[in-house]
Amino acid sequence: MAVNLSDPYLPGAISLFEQLDKHLIVVLRDGRKLIGYLRSIDQFANLVLDEVVERTYIQKYYSEISHGILLIRGENVVLAGELDDTIETGQIKVSIDELHRIEQSMEHANNDAPGGSSSKNDLPLDEPY
Numbered sequence: 849m850a851v852n853l854s855d856p857y858l859p860g861a862i863s864l865f866e867q868l869d870k871h872l873i874v875v876l877r878d879g880r881k882l883i884g885y886l887r888s889i890d891q892f893a894n895l896v897l898d899e900v901v902e903r904t905y906i907q908k909y910y911s912e913i914s915h916g917i918l919l920i921r922g923e924n925v926v927l928a929g930e931l932d933d934t935i936e937t938g939q940i941k942v943s944i945d946e947l948h949r950i951e952q953s954m955e956h957a958n959n960d961a962p963g964g965s966s967s968k969n970d971l972p973l974d975e976p977y
Contacts, residue, residue, distance in 0.1 A: 864889045867928075869886065869887070871885055871930065872885070872886050873929060874925055875926045876920070876925065878924075880902055881903045883900065883912075883931060884901065893922030895925065901914050901915065904947060905939070907954075908939055908940055909942050911941070911943060911944045911946070913944060
């Protein structure tokens with residue numbers, strides 16, 4: 849089976865060069881998810897993102913915090929990929945305060961349940977891996 853490679857094939861981090869000025873989601877080592885437009889990349893996979901928002905998910909809800917322009921050190925990037933805004937995800941956008949209330953109510957419900965836990969890691973979309 850033949851593999852279709854772009855012409856010219858760009859191996860490694862420089863392959864993100866094709867994603868310049870596109871809307872990306874970047875997952876960091878600490879689990880944060882950043883969404884923005886890729887403006888620059890170098891040989892170390894350091895990224896410059898513009899119009900960045902940090903998105904936090906709890907089950908079917910999410911909230912965003914605006915960060916503007918960010919320089920992300922390449923060693924902190926776990927995943928980077930183009931974001932297709934035309935696909936409906938079923939996620940519901942709420943304010944950061946509402947997201948905190950949802951998180952607290954879930955933790956309270958977990959503590960009240962037999963064998964419950966208050967760990968954030970129990971939330972399905974909190975940790976990427």
